Amino acid sequence: MKTSSVRLKSQLMHESEECYLENHSNNDPEEEPPGKHSISTDLEEEPPGKTATTRYRFFRDIPDNIWDDWKWQFRNRITNIERLAQFIPLSAEEQAQLKLVTMRYPLSVTPYYLSLINPDDPDDPIRKQAIPSALEMTMSSMGVEDPLGEKTDTVVPGLVHRYPDRVLMVLTDICPMLCRHCTRKREWRNGGWVQSPAEVETMLNYIGQHEAIRDVIISGGDPLTLSTHRLEDIISRIREIRHIEIIRIGTRFPVVLPQRIDKELCTMLANYGPIWLNTHFNHIREITPEAAEACDRLLRSGVPVNNQSVLLRGINDSIKAQTELCHGLLKIKVRPYYLFQCDEVQGTEHLRTPVEAGIKIIEGMRGHTSGLAVPTFVIDLPQGGGKVPVQPNYILAQTESELLLRNYEGRIFRYRNPTSSACPESPAEVLCPADSTTASLPQNQVPIQVRRSSK
Ligand code: SF4
Numbered sequence: 001m002k003t004s005s006v007r008l009k010s011q012l013m014h015e016s017e018e019c020y021l022e023n024h025s026n027n028d029p030e031e032e033p034p035g036k037h038s039i040s041t042d043l044e045e046e047p048p049g050k051t052a053t054t055r056y057r058f059f060r061d062i063p064d065n066i067w068d069d070w071k072w073q074f075r076n077r078i079t080n081i082e083r084l085a086q087f088i089p090l091s092a093e094e095q096a097q098l099k100l101v102t103m104r105y106p107l108s109v110t111p112y113y114l115s116l117i118n119p120d121d122p123d124d125p126i127r128k129q130a131i132p133s134a135l136e137m138t139m140s141s142m143g144v145e146d147p148l149g150e151k152t153d154t155v156v157p158g159l160v161h162r163y164p165d166r167v168l169m170v171l172t173d174i175c176p177m178l179c180r181h182c183t184r185k186r187e188w189r190n191g192g193w194v195q196s197p198a199e200v201e202t203m204l205n206y207i208g209q210h211e212a213i214r215d216v217i218i219s220g221g222d223p224l225t226l227s228t229h230r231l232e233d234i235i236s237r238i239r240e241i242r243h244i245e246i247i248r249i250g251t252r253f254p255v256v257l258p259q260r261i262d263k264e265l266c267t268m269l270a271n272y273g274p275i276w277l278n279t280h281f282n283h284i285r286e287i288t289p290e291a292a293e294a295c296d297r298l299l300r301s302g303v304p305v306n307n308q309s310v311l312l313r314g315i316n317d318s319i320k321a322q323t324e325l326c327h328g329l330l331k332i333k334v335r336p337y338y339l340f341q342c343d344e345v346q347g348t349e350h351l352r353t354p355v356e357a358g359i360k361i362i363e364g365m366r367g368h369t370s371g372l373a374v375p376t377f378v379i380d381l382p383q384g385g386g387k388v389p390v391q392p393n394y395i396l397a398q399t400e401s402e403l404l405l406r407n408y409e410g411r412i413f414r415y416r417n418p419t420s421s422a423c424p425e426s427p428a429e430v431l432c433p434a435d436s437t438t439a440s441l442p443q444n445q446v447p448i449q450v451r452r453s454s455k
Contacts (some may be wrong), residue, residue, distance in 0.1 A: 016154065023249065055115040058087050058405055059083050061112075070259040073110045074225075079157045080107065088119045088131060088289070101132040104140075105347050106188050108178040113256045116285060125283045125315040145186040146258035148239035158195045159203040162384055164212045169203055171195050171234070171438040172221040177256040179280075181310055182350045183343045183380075187221070194226065203236050208273055219250035223296050230263050235272045247272065252280045256306070258294035266301035278337065281310045284324040290445040292332040299333055306337035311358050312343075312351045319364030326365070336375040341390070343380055355379065355390060363392040367408025 038216040059067065066072050081098045084107065090098065097109075105445055109130040117127045152160040160168040172194040173187040182188075185242050196205075207213055216238050223231065238244055253260040254277075270276050277298055281287060295305050307329050316325060326336040339361070358377045365374045378387040396404040396412065403415045 002244045011148055032110070040182065043056055043198070048111065054087075054117065054119060055112075058113055059115065064187065067112075069260050070262065071259055073083075073112055073257050073259055077110055077176065084109075084131065088117065088127070094134075094214055097134040101134060102426075103135050104189070105132060105136050105159045105180075105185060106178060107132055108175065110176050110257045112259065112290070113177055118168065124319075125313060126285055128312070128315050129181065129282060132278075133350060134348040139349040140347050143344040143346040144382075145346055146345045147345055147382050149382065150181065150184075153384050156202045156206050159206055161206075161213075162386070166215040166217060167210075167213050168217045168219055169223075169234075170219055170221065171303075172225055173201070173221040175227045176225065176253065176260075176407060180249050181312055181342055181345075181348050183345050184221070185345055185347055187271055196198055200234055201236075204234075204241070207238070207244070208241050213441060214243060214245040215248065215251060216244055216246075217248045222251050222253060223249060224253045224260050224265070228268050231242040231265075232268050232272075235275070237266075239272050246276060248276045248278060250278050250308075252295045253293055254279045254298070255281050255286050258288075258290045261294035261297050262299070266297045266303070268302050269298070270301040275303050276306065277303050278306045278308050281307050281325060281329060281334070282312060283321065284328045287332060288323075295332050295334050305334045305373070307334050308338040308340060308344050309336070310340045311353050311361070311377075313353045315351070316359050317353045317361070319361050323369060323373070324373075326375065327369070330373055336373060339375040339377045340385075341377070341379040344382070359390060359392050366392070390439045397408075398401050408414045 026125065055067070065223050078087070081090070081095050081102060084098075085095055086091065088134075090172075096113075113126070113130055117130065118124045119127075121127070148387045149169075150160050153160045155161045155167075160170065172192075173184070173190055174192050175182075178188060207216060218234070233249060236249055279295075281291070298305050309316065309322075309325065316322055322339065339358060341355055341358055342348060344352070362374065362377045376389050377387050377391065380387050394405050394407075396406055398417075400406070400417065402417050405413050405415050407413065
């Protein structure tokens with residue numbers, strides 16, 4: 001399937017002759033030697049008002065105009081362990097282990113995202129998303145390569161048609177950062193491809209011939225890896241198909257390389273709406289001024305931004321972490337949309353949490369903060385079963401005529417079900433135990449002590 005695709009990755013990675021960082025290389029003998037002791041803990045040089053990151057520790061020689069150039073960031077991704085060790089303290093043994101890991105699951109992290117990591121904290125939640133772990137190999141027997149069965153639903157190369165009215169266009173396998181929890185980790189070994197114009201044409205023909213399709217999701221890899229010009233070619237062609245109502249773009253660029261969301265891109269997107277953008281913040285520390293500005297540019301261009309986070313062990317698997325994240329998202333006008341149970345992908349088992357953890361988090365948020373801040377917790381079922389919302393159980397008992405519901409405080413309420421005329425009473429608060437009326441719900445045959453609410 002990929003043999004006719006355009007080999008791009010190596011080309012992109014070797015475009016760096018004029019690369020500033022290479023001219024100011026960390027291998028420059030005038031620089032401090034790499035390793036643990038070269039990493040200063042002094043952040044006092046950071047200009048006030050800037051993101052609290054290590055940019056000014058590791059990249060202080062990079063002027064703003066170069067730092068803000070997304071192509072520079074892309075060309076200068078950290079892709080090998082030797083270079084990583086110039087920023088993150090790694091023992092010789094750790095380096096040897098991680099080199100083995102990257103032979104199977106490569107490394108790629110942008111200087112921008114690297115600068116969000118606290119290099120002195122092995123448990124840093126940003127680090128765990130970007131830096132390989134030996135556990136990717138030691139637990140790799142657990143899980144499967146393609147848990148969602150995307151290959152089965154692929155109708156023409158790169159086009160997944162699972163639901164009648166939606167299709168997924170996978171345009172590339174290249175991402176600016178390789179997230180350690182990625183569902184498409186299986187694609188990383190394929191060496192970096194972009195669908196050729198002929199392959200895109202085949203996808204467009206399929207979409208044009210199936211009038212039930214009203215929603216096209218452009219994804220990858222990360223589709224914003226393509227040039228704005230190439231993206232416009234594809235998006236404008238999709239817009240010419242009369243039965244397509246909306247286009248969605250799935251991208252992590254606002255999080256890992258927000259500089260990509262530039263004026264040129266936003267102006268282009270504004271011409272082809274309605275376009276929705278789904279991104280992937282997992283932790284409050286990813287919501288930097290740069291990320292906020294990127295989302296703001298999208299919103300001002302008429303592109304609504306939703307967030308799909310993944311529940312990850314030791315990264316965001318607490319009520320506090322999720323609440324902070326979702327409050328932070330609302331402040332930058334990004335809607336918390338989905339919280340995904342981490343898929344059972346080979347090489348991600350160490351980051352997966354029990355399903356109960358997600359349910360408890362939603363339970364700890366629902367009612368304690370605005371409903372707008374509470375994402376829908378979903379499991380994407382294996383073998384293409386689709387997304388299933390998994391929620392705390394608020395229905396304690398139910399008959400045709402009434403329900404017993406508990407609220408976020410644990411108080412229990414009786415609620416008359418209007419589909420039946422059997423229960424003429426208005427909602428009542430149920431107190432257990434109580435000393436007045438006794439009622440029962442026949443389905444469960446459990447006597448319930450009730451008292452009319454004083455409200
Ligand atoms: S951006 Fe998305 S597709 Fe790319 S590595 Fe991260 S999770 Fe995977």
